[in-house]
Amino acid sequence: MRFSVKFIYIKLSEHIREAGLFLEEAYNPYVETVRFFSDLQCPLPSDAAKNALYIYAPGRAAALPAAFSFPVLVSEKDSHLFSGCPKIVIPDDFPLYDAFNLIMSVFQQYNDWAVRVGNAVLKNQSLQDILDLTAPLVGNPMYIADLSFKMLAYINMDLDEISAIWRYQIRYGYLPYNVMMDLSETGELELLNNTLPAFYLNSKCFNNPFISKTIRYRGKTQGHFYIIEIYKKLTQCDIEIADYLGELLSTATHNKRNYLTISSFYHEHFMVDILENTLTDSTLIRHQLSPLGWKLEGNYRIFLLCMPGDEDALKRHIMAFLLDGFDAQAFLYKDYLVAIYKSDGCSIQHLCTHLGKLSEAFNRCGALSEVFRRFDRMFLYYQQSEFALKEGPKYHAEKRFFLYEDYFPVHLTQLCESGFPCYQPVELLNEYDNTHHTQYCLTLFTYLVNERNAVKTAQTLYLHRNTLKYRIEKIEELMPLDLDSPGIRFRTLSSLYTIIKPGV
Template identity: 25%
Template sequence: MLLIKEVMTMKISINIIEKVMRNHVVLKNIRDDADMTIDTYEVYDPNHAAFKENCLYLLRPEGLTDSEGFPDGLNLVCSGKPDGFDIEKYQHINLLIIEGITPEKNMNLIISIFHRYNSFDERLNSLILENAPLQEIIDLATQMVEMPINILDLNHKVLAISSEMDAPDDPIWKSLKLGYMSEYYENILNTSPTMGDIIRAKGNSIEITSSISGHHVQISLLRSGGRPIAYFGMHKFYETQKPFEKHTLQLYEYLFRKINRNAGQYFAIKADRGLLYEEFLHNLFDQKFKDSDEIDVFLLKLGFNPGVSYQMGLISFRDSDVKADLYFTMMDFLEKLIPDSKCIAMDLFIYIIIPIDGNEYLSDENQKILAEFLGIHHCLCVLSPPFESFLNLHKFKPMFAAVLGFIKNQGRGDRLYHFYEFADLYSMKLLADEMPGKRMVHPMIQKLIDYDAEHHSDYLETLKVYLRNESSISVTASLLHMHRNSLQYRINRIEQLLERNFDDWQLREQLLFQLTYLEYQAVFSEK
C-alpha cells in the first residue's frame, strides 16, 4: 500500500478534523485529553506498526479489527464502518468513522485540512515577522478560529477587532466596534471577568458568560516581561449561551500563545505607567538605593520634585473580587482628580504619591476628593506621615501592612485613614515583635490577672476603667454601674493587694501602657 506522509509546522487536533468532516462522521470517540498534537498523516500499513503520537492514520474498515493493537491516544480516521463494529472497544483512542465519501475523497479532504491550517500558520508567521498591524493579525486569526476576536488595552480601549465578522445581538461587541468602552467609564466598571479572575484561571484564560450581554466569551491576558499589557478575547456568535466547542478553544489558545510570545513588539510600556515606576518603588521598598542622590535621579526622571514634601497613600479594595483590570483606568482618573499626584500599581494595591507643598498634611479639599473616589470604588486608603526623603520610604511598607490588619480587626468602614490614628497600635506591634508574650507584663498587672483568675473577680477591668478616666470615682462608678462607695472600697482593696496607691502619675502611666499592650496582644497579635 502507498505510504503518504506530510509534515507541517502547526499542529492540529482530532477535534479540528472532526469539525471539518462533521457531515461525514457517523461514529466517533474523542478522548478528553485530545489536543493539538498532530503534524503528520499516513495511510495505515499493518506491516509497519511503529505508531507515532503526532500522526493521523487513515485506514479502511478491514484495518479496524483488533482494538488492542492500537496504543492509547492514537488518532485514526476510518473510511467506513466494519460489520459488527463496537466503538466501546475503542475508548482508548481517538477515532472517526467516515461514510458517504470514497477513501480517495477522504484522503483529499484530510490533505486540504492540513494545507488550510499550514497556510494559516505561514501567513500568521509572516505578518508577525513583518511587524504587520494588529488589525491584519486579528483578521487572519478570525478566519482561522471562525469566531469574532478582539484585542483591548487594559483600559478596554479597542486596539484591533474583527472587521469581517460580528457577534450579532451582543451589546458589548457592538460597543467595542463603536469605541464605546473607551469613552464610558461607568460601563467599564460593570464588566466582567476581572483581571483577578483571569490570573487565577488555568493558563491565564477564562471562559465566562458576559455580565452584560449574557453571551459566552473567552478572555486571556497578553503579557510582556511577565506584566499584563492587553486583553485577547473571543465572542461566541451562534448558540451564544452555550460554551465554545473544543476545536474552537484549541485554535484560540494556539493563536493566543503565538501572539503572546510576540506581544513585546506590539505593546509599548509607557514610562509613567509601567515597569520603570514599579521597579523604582520595589527598589525603594527593598532598600536597593545607596543614597539620596541616586534616588533624586529617578525622581526627576519620573516627574517628582525632590524639594517638596509628600504623602503616600496605599489604596486597598474592600471587595476581594476587585476588578484589578481597571487599575490603569482608575490611576489615570485619580491623577486628573488630584493634580501632580503619581499612581503606581503593585501587589494588587494602588500607591499614590501626593505633593503637599509646605502643608503639614494633605489639604482638606484633596482629602474630600480622595474620599469620594474611595466611596465610588468601594476601597480604602491609608495615608502615610508626610515625608521629604524617599530614602526611608521602605519603612512605610510594613507600616501599611500592619494598619490594614488593624482596620480589618476593628471592623471599621471608613474610607480614608491617617497613620497617626494607629501610631500607638503600631508601636505596640513593634514592641510585641521584639518582646512577645509575658515578658512585657508589669508585675502588678500580672498579680491582678492571677487574683481575678483565682477569685473570679474583675479587679483588672475596674483598674483599667479607673485609670482611663483620670482616677475619677464618679465617672468610673457610672461606667461600671456601681455605687461610689462600693467602687471606692474596691479601689482600696486593689491598692492593698498591690501595696501601692495610684497618686503617683508615673505609675498610672506605666499601668495604662501595660493595659493597652495587653489589649493589643488579645486583639491584634498573630495566633
Template identity: 20%
Template sequence: MGITELRMMSVRVADILKLPTLKLAHILVGSRGLGREVEYVDVLESPDIDVIIKPRVLYLTSGFVFRDNERLQRLLLSRLQDTGAAGLIVEQGRYLTPLPQHMMETADRLRFPIIELPHGAVFADVISESLHAIFMQQGDALRKSQEIQKRLTEVAVGGGSLRQIAQTLANLVRNTVIVADRAFSLLSFAFWEKEHKTAKRKAYVGTTLDQYLYNLEKTGFINRIRQTKKASRVEVLFSKQGEQAWVVVPIIINGDILGYIAVLEDYHRLHEADWAALEQAATITAIAVYKEMTESEVLRRQRNDFLLQVLEGRLTAEDLILEQAKHLHVTLEGKWAVWQMEFTNLEAYCRDHFPEGSQAEGDVTAKVMRMIATHLADKQRDLLIVSKEKRLTILCPAKDWLAKDEVMQRVAEVRQEITHFSPELTSAIGISRLCDGHQKLAQAYREARETLAIGRKLDAAREIYSFADLGVYQILMKFKDHPDMKEYYQSILGKLDQLDAATRGDLLKTLEAYFSANANIYKAAQNLYLHRNSMKYRLERIKEMLGVDLDEPEIRFNVQLALKMRHLL
C-alpha cells in the first residue's frame, strides 16, 4: 500500500527536465528521485549551506565552493537530503570533472537527483523557464480551485443538500465522490455524470461503497489522516475490488475532523489542481455536513426516546405508537430478539481515552456510548439501537421462530464491530426470546435485562447469556417481586442469613457444590478443594441449622429451589 501526502500546485523535477533549456540534460544519478517537488529554482555558490538550502528548491551550481573539499561535498549532500531539496543541477567541466565518485554513490543511495547542465545552457535561462512553468502551474491550479469554489458555493448558498454538493464535486473532478462522517461511515455519494451517454457508468451501490469505506479504514490509512489532519492519496489492493486509488481530504471545523471527502479515482487520476480544489470543497462541504449531522443527531435522539418509551412500557397506545413510528421512519412489525449489552470496563476505557478534567465523567460516558451506538447503527443498519446510561439495547429482526442460530450469528457480528471500534472494550449481552410485533417488546426488554443480570450473578466470566438457557429461572423471574417468594426462601434458608458474611458464604458455596455434584460428597469436596471430612462437617452443620435431611429428595428439591431464588432476591 503506497501513501502520498498531497501538496498543492507542485511541479516535479521530471517536469523541469522537459523544458527547452534542459531537454538535453543528462541525469548523472538519482533517477528514482525525479518525482521530487519543485517550488523554486536558485543558484548555490556559497559555502554557508546551512542558511541557504531550503526545502523543495532545485539548485544550480558550478561546484566552485566545494570543488576540492571532500568534507563539504559530503556535508552538502547530507544537508540537501535532510532539508528536502528537490535536486542539484551541476555545470561540469569548469570545476567538477568528473563528479566525485563518493557523491555519485551517496546520491544514488539517497535517491537524490544530480543532473548535468547541457553544454551551452546558462543558469539564467534555466531559472527563467523553470519559474515560468512553476507560476503557470500555480495559476492553473488557482483558476481550477476558484472555479470549483464558485460552483460549490453557488450550490451551498442556494440551500443545496449534501448529495447535491457531492454531485457537483463529482462532475468537477470527474470521479466518484463519497462524503463520510467522522467515523468514516457513508453520509452521501455521487457518480460522475458523463457528458457522453454512450459511456458506461461503473456499477456501484450503497452497500458496496460502505464496504469500500470499511476496507479502506481497515488498512490504517484513515487513522493516519486522523493524526496528521492532512489530505493523502493511497493505492491499495483489495482481494475482491482489485487495486483502488483514493484521495481523502479531512473536513475540519475548529481544528476537529468533522468528516471526510473521499474521491475514488475510478475514471481519472487527480492532478495537483484537483487537490487544491478538494481543500476548498472540504471547507464548503463542512457546513452541509454539519447541518446533516445535526439533523441526524436530532432524529437519533427522537428515535432513542421513542423506543425507550415503548420498551419500558411508558407508551402503550397502539395508534400513538404507529403514528410516531411512521413519523420517525421506524418499523416495529415482525419478529424481534431484544439484547441488553453492558460494557463491563467502560469506566476504565473512558479514563484511559479521556484525560482527567477534560470533560465531566457523565459527559464522557454519554459521548462514548453515543459513538458506539452510531458506529453500530452505521455498520448494522437493520438493527434498532437504544442507548441509556452505560448500556445499549439492541432490537434484532429475526425471520422465523427457529432463529436462534441466526440471532447468535448477529450477536457475533455486533461483537466484531465493537472490537473494530475499540479492541479494549469488553461487554456482556443478555438475549430475550423472540417476540412478535411491538406489543411484546416491553416483555422482551425485561427478559433481556433480567437475563443479563441473572447471568452475571451465576457466571460473571461468560459474555453471552440467553433467556432460553436460564431453565427454571425463566419462571422464577416472573415472581421475583412477589412477597410469597421471599417468604418461601426465608422458610427454607433464612437461618443462614443470620450468620456472619464469611461463614454464610462458605455454607452457601457448600450447598451449591453439593447439588452441582448431584449430591456426591467426594466430588463436591474436590470441586471446592476441600478434604471430604471438611465437606461432611459443613453439610452436617447445615442440616443441623436448617433442621433438614438432605438425603430426602423432596427436601433437596426445596433447598435447591431456595438457592436459585436467592439469586433473584
C-alpha cells in the first residue's frame, strides 16, 4: 500500500505535536517505504528508490547535492537544506530513530490491513467482513452502497441514534426518496457518481460531512463507499483508505464476485426487489412510493417490452416514449424494459392503443398485465405479463402487443395440467372423438365459450342449427352432466382447453 507524505505527517503529528509539513501547492507525493539518508552517501538514491521517504541523518559535510528532490523527514535545524523538497520537519530534540520507528509502525499497521482485506476479497468473503476489518482504522461510521444508495454493508457506531436519515437506512436499507431527489436537484448526485478519486463533501443534503469513493469497473459506476464524520475528523488518511478500498472492490467486481449490483436509476433496485419478492415490508414500500405520489393501494398495471440484446441507449430511448403522457415509472430488468402504470383516470383502451403502437413501431413484443391494487403484489402481475409475452406469439405470430386477459385460459390450463388430471367425462368424450372421428369436444368447447348460445356457436363452427342441435343432444347422451352448474361448466371447460389447445 502506498502512503502520501501528508498521510505520514498526520500519523506522526499524533505523537509529535510540533511536527510541520511543507508541500509545494497541491504536490503530495506517495511513498512505499522509509530509508535513512546522509550527505555522506553518494551517489543519489536510484530511480528504484524514488518511492521512499528519506530520513536525513546529517554527516560531516552538512551539504547536499542540488539535485536532491525526494520526500524527506528532517530535524528543524537542517530544514533549510531541503528548500525544494516535500518535507516533514520535526523538533531537534525528537530522536530520528524514534520517528523512523513510528513511521514503520504506520506502514506495518496499514499494510497488514491491506493484506487482510485483499485476502477477504480473494476468499469471496462478504462486504460486511471487509468493513469489519476496516473499522478499527477508521473510527467513524461507514457503509458500502449500490447505485440506489441501498446499503450492502455498514458500520453503525450508534449513528442511528443521531441521524434520522441513517436510522431510516438501517431500518429499510434504502435512502429516503426525498433525500435522493435533493441530491439530484443540488447536483451532488452527479458529483458522487462521476468523481473518481475519494473526496470530502460537506453535503447540503446530509447532516454530517462524509468521504465518498466511487466504485467503478470499465468506466461504469457500480456503487459507493462512504465514511461519515461523527466521532473523528475526517483526514487525508481516511481519503486514502477509501481510495484503496474502492479500487479493491472494483477488482472484486471485475472478478465477478457479485459484490455489487448495477443500475442507473434510484427506483430500479427498489422495484426489482418487489418483482423478485425479496421486498415485502409494506411500510417500506409505502414510504418509497410516497415521493412518486403513489400509494400502496391503487390501480396499477405492469408492461414488459422484450428487448434481449438491445443496447442500453435504445432501451432508455424507448423508455421515454413509454412514460410520455402517463403517470408511470420504467426501469430495466433481465431482458425486459419494465413500465409500471398508475391507471387511475386513464382508460385501458387509451393505454393499450399507446403500447400497441409503440410495440409495432419498434418491432418488439410487449405484454400488459391485469390491473392490480396492492403494489406489494406486483411480482404476481409481472408473471402475468411474462406469460403473455411467451405464449402470445404462439397463437398470434403477427401481433406485437398482448393483453394477459386474453391468455388467462391458456395460463390456467397450463397450471391445471401440472396439478389436476383431465376431467373424466371430458376424457371419455375425447376417446369417442378419436375412435369415431367426430368433433364433439370442439363443439362442446365452442358451445361453453359462447355461454351456451346456440346461434353464436353455429356461426363460429359454420354449422346448420339442426346439425348443432344433434351434436349437443349426442354430447348430453355421451356425457350426462348438469351444465347448469357453474362448477361443472368450469371444470369441463378447463379440461377441454387442455385437449383443444385453441388459439386465443
